[in-house]
Amino acid sequence: MSDGTLFGPPSPHSEETLHEIHFPPRISLLRRIGRAAFATAERALVVAGFGLLLSGIVVYTGGCRQHYINGCLAHLIKGGIFWVYGLVSFARFLGWCSELGWSWNRAPSSRYPTAEMVESTVIFLYGATNTWMERFGANPGDPFTTKEIQHIGIAVMFLVRLVGMAIESKTIRKWLAALAVDTSESVSEPENYTSSFNPFPALVIGVTGSVMAAHFQTYLFQVQIHALWGNLLLAFAILRCLTYFFLWVAPPRSTLPSRPPTEALGSFFLACGGLSFIFSTEEVTIMAMRRGRDDIMMFAVTAVAITCLAFCWTIGVVAFNGWLKTRTKRAVPYHNSA
Numbered sequence: 001m002s003d004g005t006l007f008g009p010p011s012p013h014s015e016e017t018l019h020e021i022h023f024p025p026r027i028s029l030l031r032r033i034g035r036a037a038f039a040t041a042e043r044a045l046v047v048a049g050f051g052l053l054l055s056g057i058v059v060y061t062g063g064c065r066q067h068y069i070n071g072c073l074a075h076l077i078k079g080g081i082f083w084v085y086g087l088v089s090f091a092r093f094l095g096w097c098s099e100l101g102w103s104w105n106r107a108p109s110s111r112y113p114t115a116e117m118v119e120s121t122v123i124f125l126y127g128a129t130n131t132w133m134e135r136f137g138a139n140p141g142d143p144f145t146t147k148e149i150q151h152i153g154i155a156v157m158f159l160v161r162l163v164g165m166a167i168e169s170k171t172i173r174k175w176l177a178a179l180a181v182d183t184s185e186s187v188s189e190p191e192n193y194t195s196s197f198n199p200f201p202a203l204v205i206g207v208t209g210s211v212m213a214a215h216f217q218t219y220l221f222q223v224q225i226h227a228l229w230g231n232l233l234l235a236f237a238i239l240r241c242l243t244y245f246f247l248w249v250a251p252p253r254s255t256l257p258s259r260p261p262t263e264a265l266g267s268f269f270l271a272c273g274g275l276s277f278i279f280s281t282e283e284v285t286i287m288a289m290r291r292g293r294d295d296i297m298m299f300a301v302t303a304v305a306i307t308c309l310a311f312c313w314t315i316g317v318v319a320f321n322g323w324l325k326t327r328t329k330r331a332v333p334y335h336n337s338a
Contacts, residue, residue: 046317047084050080050083050084051080054076054080054278058072058076063283063284064076064283067137068281068282068283070136070137071281071282071283072281072282072283074151075277075278075280075281075282076278076281078277079229079274079275079276079277079278079279079280080274080278081126081274082205082233082270082271082273082274082277083271083274083275083277083278084274085119085270085271085274086236086267086268086269086270086271086272086273086274086307087267087271087310087311087314089263089266089267089270089271090264090267090268090271090311090314091314091317091318092104092115092263092267093257093259093260093263093264093267094257094259094314094315094318094319095256095257095259095318095322096318096321097115098255098256098257100112100115101114101115101255102114102115103257103258103259104195104243104247104252104257104258104259104260104263105252105254105255105256105257105258106195106251106252106253106254106255107255108255113168114168114196114198115196116164116167116168116196116198116201117164117165117168117169117196119161119164119201120161120162120164120165120168120198120200120201121161121165123158123161123201123204124158124159124161124162124164124165126158127155127156127157127158127159127161128158128159130155130158131152131155131156131159134148134151134152134155135148146216147216150211150215154208154211154212157204157207157208158204158208160200160203160204161200161201161204163200164198164200164201167198167200168196168198195247195251195252197244197247197248198244199240199241199244201240202236202237202240202241202244203237205233205236205237205240205270206233206234206236206237206238207237208230208233209229209230209231209232209233209234209235209236209237209273210230210234211230212226212229212230212233213226213227213230213231213234214227214230215230219285219289221285221288221289221294221296222280222282222285224296225276225279225280225285225296225299226280228273228276228280228296228299228300229272229273229274229276229277229279229280230273231273232269232270232272232273232276233269233270233273235266235269235273236266236267236269236270236273238266239262239263239265239266239269240262240263240266242262243260243262243263243266246260246262247260268307268311271307271310271311272303272304272307275303275306275307276299276300276303279299279302279303
């Protein structure tokens, strides 16, 4: 024993405590699942609020009834998904979820799934369920109509996201890398391995936009508005591929958001296309034609204006989130890397 200190008892020697090894407490699996569920539910509140607003508008106006209900559900749900997808993409551009590596930055940790993995999983589940929902309203034994085959084909195409999920799987990546390594020596990974370059989400949305731009409709105005949002989705896919190209040439080295300008434009086109998708509901287009409001420019500028307001709101939310973090955490100094 040592002689101790002025106010404390004697302390044991090191050889007496050598066998006492203390490890930091491990977070239980249940607690980690709870944290992930809470974080997901917390971020999903915005999406739930949009769904509540959309359903409230339908109930208040008395729309989506009788034989309009199936087409209305298809346009509102699918258009709403693209609308929220565009807002989330813009929030990622601003720096939302940069701590997960989702803001086109270098991921601080490899524990979290990539943004492309989440995108592929969500749209895969959507396509898997929507494949069997295209026959709603049809009687048993009825032959498949041309539109049903078109819509089912698009829904099955969304199952391509399963390929995207496989590409994002770390286990499958190791299997694919094993094909190129014949020795047991350690091999350094290329710089572009630090980021995810998965073109399948953009491919599915781009093909969907291009085919829906040529979708058959009864009236010319309906053809025009479908071509509007179809081309907007195609523009998003092209810009997303350009984002991957630039990041492939120069992978991000910092954990700060890189904010590629192509992603800002692409997210705007995607959100605007989703809102135009909602506007192309048969009930809305027929009402516009009956009242002499069948002007494609009016629908386009309305979608652009609402999207601009939503983007301003998104900037406010993300900026407020960042301000709260500066108030609760120590400010991080930055320096110019040039």
